[in-house]
Structures are given as C-alpha cells and as structure tokens.
Amino acid sequence: MPGTTIAQDIELIIEKKTSDGGGGDLPPVDGGGGGDDGKRPRGWKPSPKRYYTGMALGIVSILMFFMALASAFLVRRGSGDWVPVHIPMLLWINTVVLLTSSGTLEMARQRLANGHLAAYKNLWLLTTVLGIFFLTGQVAAWRLLAAQGIYLASNPASSFFYIFTGAHALHLLGGVAALLYVAKRNFDQAQVTRTVAAEVTSHYWHFMDVLWLFLLLLLYVGK
C-alpha cells in the first residue's frame, strides 16, 4: 500500500516512543502510563456512553433483521403449501428458564451496585447457566420436531420456525459469550468499568428475552 507510507512512517516514529511500556495486546493504560515521555497529552478517553449508544443502535438493527423475517412470515402465511407447526411443550419450559435468567441478571446487577461482589458473581454465573439451559432446551426442541418428521425443508411454516428459533439462538449464544467474557475479564486495567460492561450486557440479554417472547407469540398466533 504505497499511498499510506507517509502516515505510516509518522505512526511508526510515535509508536517507538510510546510502545516500550506495554505489549501490543495489553489494553492501554489510561492517563499517561507506560513508557510515555509525557510530552504528548494522552487525552483520548471517550466516555462510556458510546457503549450504551452502540448497544441501543445494535438492538434496533437486530430488531430490523427479525422484523424483516416476521413480515415475510406474515405475507408467506397466505400461500397454499402452508402446514402449521405445533409448538412443542418444551418451548414453554424454555421460555420460563429464559425469563428467570433475566430476573437473576437483574439481581446480579443490584448486588454489583451495592458492592456485593461475591453475590454478584454467583448470580451472574447462574444467569449464564440458565442461558445455556435455554439453548440446550432449544436444541432438544428441534430434535423433538425432527423426530416427528418436521425439518427445515418440510414446508414454509417449518422453514420459518427453524429460522426464527435458530437466528434467536445464535444471537443468544452471543449473549452467553458476552456473559462469560464479562465474568472472566479483568477490569483493573480496562477502559470500561465492570458496571458499564454488566449494564450493557444486561440490556442485550433483556432484549433477547423480549424478542423471544415476541417470536414465540408470532409462531403461536401466526401458525
């Protein structure tokens, strides 16, 4: 990339000054730490607001994804080859598990706000386990349906059933990964505090919860 070399050279020179303090993968130390010579103000410390904004916008975007599929579902429902899928009982149990997980997550956040770190960690872990339970339950529900001979390719209704539950499960898997990440992460040196991380993650988790209720309702009423 020949065009970028000048900018690169400058970056290189500056980096030599600043990078001897820390390795590349370590999070940068705030407030002029590391091997900085101190001449350059290291003023870039954006407010954590960006995480909340980012999550809110991300939620809108994900919502649009599911709304597009939902509108396709409603239009496609009118066609002749539609064979309704009966929702297995297991899905209702899964729903209760997911709702409970939202509750425990809220409790965890309260403990964190009150400074009970140990209680927070336990409840956070419980939420993660409940999330994994839900996902396992969804897989079990798919296998149940498959045992009845209802596959993705069977008819339009089953196609929609699998894509809704599948896409939601995939998004929730991301949520579980985020829960684990926040649980494991060392916040001593990070730019983002534990409270911010926990709140942003919980926004996502609650959204997944509400989204699931909506999808379940859609599949139940719209079949």
Place this chain on the structure above:
Amino acid sequence: MVTYDDGSPHAAPRSLLGRAVFSTRHKTIGLQYLWLALASVLVGMVLSALLRVQSSWPDTAIPFLANLQHTPERYAAIRLLHGSLMVFFVLTAAPQLGFGNYFLPLQIGASEMAFPRLNMISFWLTVASLAGMTASFFCVPQTGLDLWLVSASIFCVAALLSALNFTVTTIDLRTEGMTLTRLPVTVWAWFLNSILSMLIFSVLLAGCAAVLADRLLGAQFFSVDSFLAAQPQNLVRQGNLPVLWQRLFWYFAQAEVYVAMLPCFGIVTHLVATFSRKPVWKERLVVLALCGVGLIGFCVWGYHMFATGMNPYAPLVFAVLASSLGVPAAFLLASWLGTLWEARLQLSCAMLFSIGFISLFIAGGLSGIFLARHDLRSAAVSEDFVIGHFHLVMGVAATFAILAGLFFWFPKMFGSRLNETLGKMHFWATFAGVYLIFMPMHWLGLLTQSHLLTDASRVSLAVMGASIRTLVTIATIGTVIAQVLFVVNFAQALLRRGRPEENNPWRATTLEWSVPSPAPLDAFAAGKRTVYRGAYEFRAGEENDFAPQHLAPELLSAKLAD
C-alpha cells in the same frame, strides 16, 4: 454485537502486520477503503469496456474470455461482476467508508472512531466479501450464485458494523462546542447514511439468509414455483436462473442507490460552499432534505420487489414514494444553485467535479421521472433506458463526487496536491465521455419500443440503433483511456509527497484543516479543538474571507484586523 474493545490510538501494535494491515486507526482504514475502491473501479471499468465491445462486435475474441461470445452465462457473469465491484466496493466504499472513516472523526474533533477494533473487522469483512464476489465469477453458475450470496451477506455484516461505528461516533464523540447545528453537512450525510444503512442492511441480511437457506438447505421461503408464477411472463421465458440473478441484483441495487448517493450529496454541498466562498444556502433545509432522502430511501427500497409482482400490495404506493424523492432532491438542487448564485467561483478541479456532479444529477434525475411514474414506466422501461438512467444519476454522478472529494482532500491525506492542469484535462474528457455514453443509451431504450411502428420504419430504426451502439462503444473505450490521465496524475502526486504542504490550502473552515498535512497519527495531540461557530462562515469579497470553526472569537477578530 457486543464488543468491549478498548482500542485507542495509542494501543501500539507490534508488527508491520498490525500497523499497516490490521490497523485499527481510522485514517489507515479510510485509506485502505480508498485503495480498495481504486482497484475495484479500474477493474470494473475495463469490464464495462469488454461488455460494450461484446455487444457491438460479438465476434471479437477477447483474451482470457475466449468462449465469451457463445455463452450468455459468461456475459451475465461479467455484468454481475462489473455491477458488484462498482456498487459495493466503489460507490458504497469510497464516499462513505473511505472518506467517512478518514474525515468524520477529524471533522468532529475526535481522535478515533468509537470502536476502532470493530472498524478494522468491518474493513476485513469487506475485503473477504470482495474476494468472494470475484471468486464467484470464476465458478460454475450455480456455485457462483451461492458464493456471491454468501459474499453479499458478509458485505451486509460489514456495512452494519461500520454503520454502527459511524453513528455512535457522531453521537458521542463530538468535541466541545460541536453542536448538531454546527456539524458540517458532510458529517450529517455520513451520519444519516449510517442510520439508513443500519436499517436497510439488516433487512437485506435477513433476505440473503432466507435465500441461502432455500438454496443450500432446501428451505421454502421463496419456493421457486410460487416465485415464478408471480413473475411477469417475459422474464419467466428466459428460464429460472437469470431471473434469480436479476432479482437479487435489483434487490440490493435499489437500497444501495440511496446509500451511495447520500454521502455524495454531503461532499458536493460542502465543496460548493467552500469554492463559492459563501455559506451553504438554506443549510437547515439541506439537512432536512438529507433526512428526507434517507427516510424515503428506506421506504422505497421494496419498490423493485413489490412492483414486479411478488407482493399483492399496491405498487402505486411505492411509485408515489419513488416520485416523492424528487422533493428533497429539488431542495438540494435549489441550495446548490443558491450557493453558486452570484458567487465568485474558484474553478479548481474539486469544484469542477462538483459542478459536473450537479449536471449529471439533473440529467439523470429527469429520466428518473419516467421510471418512477407508474403510467410512463411501461413506455420507458427497457434495459438500455434503465442502464442509461442509473449510470448517469448513480454511477457516474457518484464517481464525480468521489473525484471531487479526492481532489479536495488529497493534500490532507497524502501531503501533496494533485496537478490541476492534468486534472482539468481529465475532467473535461470524462465529462464529455460519460454524456456521449449514457445519453444515447436513453435513445436506444426508447427505440426498443419500435413494435408500435410499421415494418419499413423499423428497418431504418434498426440501422440507427446499430450506429448508436457503435458510438456508445467507441465513447466507452475513449473514456476508459482518458482515465490514464487520472492515474498518471495520482501517481505523480504520490511521488511528490514529502515536500511541505500547507495545513489549509483551500482556505476551508472545518476542523480537518486545522491539523498538519498529512494528518498525523493523533491529529489532536496538541489539544482538543473547541468549536465556536458553524461550518460555513465565509464572507465573500473580503481579504480573510473565512472563519475557521475552531478559532476563538478574540483570535478571529485579531486575524481580521491583520
């Protein structure tokens, strides 16, 4: 989409790979997008010349594509590759992701994007998508279609991630004093475009996922029988594969038009004001018009899907929406002309290309009226007419805006200027060339309606059609050759780098001109800028005819006193 990245401009990567290739810096990423666009536009242009040669002289043997003349699939594949490269990696990548990544943070006084690592990921997803789309060209049609769809999905994800980044950056990272009313119109355009992208691309992603599930897993979202039954008969006759290719291409293209045009509107408004040395005429109205384009663009994207019979709902609604795009477009046009009115124009290359954009936008917009009106469409809609229309208004106009931006921002990005004389030669050659290509295409489109005529006049029309086709092809080849001027200019300017370049060669007001050229790693290292006024405070006719946004009022009065 949970990322807790703390990539700051100071997180020093160790290797060259981390610094130049997998960089998280907004300026490096912006330039990477521009290089990607440059490579794509050159390849895409050569492909378009191949297409023209093939349609004018079908017997020509084209190197590497020896069997082209006998297989319609290869011809369709070249068209798809040309369209994909141009639409995704030039029109979307350059004005929004290239210039936007480089200049949005600079113009709002931020040191970085909100999520730098996410930014890097979306760039490399874009590269993966480019590689996939190019590879699909070399596959057999069925595999190629699947690969193309996967690549398009990857592009959707990349676009979503960078749109999220742009939006959050604009909302949360503005420097002190940079209120919404003081934002440059360019930033407004990038911001609104990102919001539009976030809504549109998730819908497209859902569509892609459904079609892929149909094709790969046998799902029945759009089962082929019910799909084909709803198609107009003349399309069904071509067989099922081209219909799917065509549908999918339009499905994306309609949404992409607005995504590609919005940032161009921003860039042109910005440049017209700067080189007219006048404030943007009715700036608030321009911002409102941009919002209008975004809103209508969001509502109208379903037009092609619905109007062609996939959905029973009234196409009239979408026709009205498509026509109503004329309203914000007219506002924008009025503002550009109002700014130009009685101005002392500085006809630099950047300004010439901006004016060229306005000209092409008017010309292309006028033929758009025929396509948007439900009752006129049946007369006007034919392949050549549509191709002529959207190339003028979208393809070429947007390219002119990109070139205008490149001439304008080149000193800030590379620390040297493009040659004005060569640039002007390039401008006039290209300007004449594109009109010679795309205006006659409209006539060709109208000629195909010749079934209304008698046999005798049809023969003379066919002869005329053939000569117009030859003219278009020769003009295409000439225009492609004229781009050598640009490449030479570009290369020469890159070689000239290293000599000292002024911070603000164009005497512009926005924040990016308050930092050295080329913009250093941490542009605002010397201290955050504070913004005191709007982005277009020009006073025509005076010695110091501009007031930079960051200059404190007392310093400004001192400067005026000098």
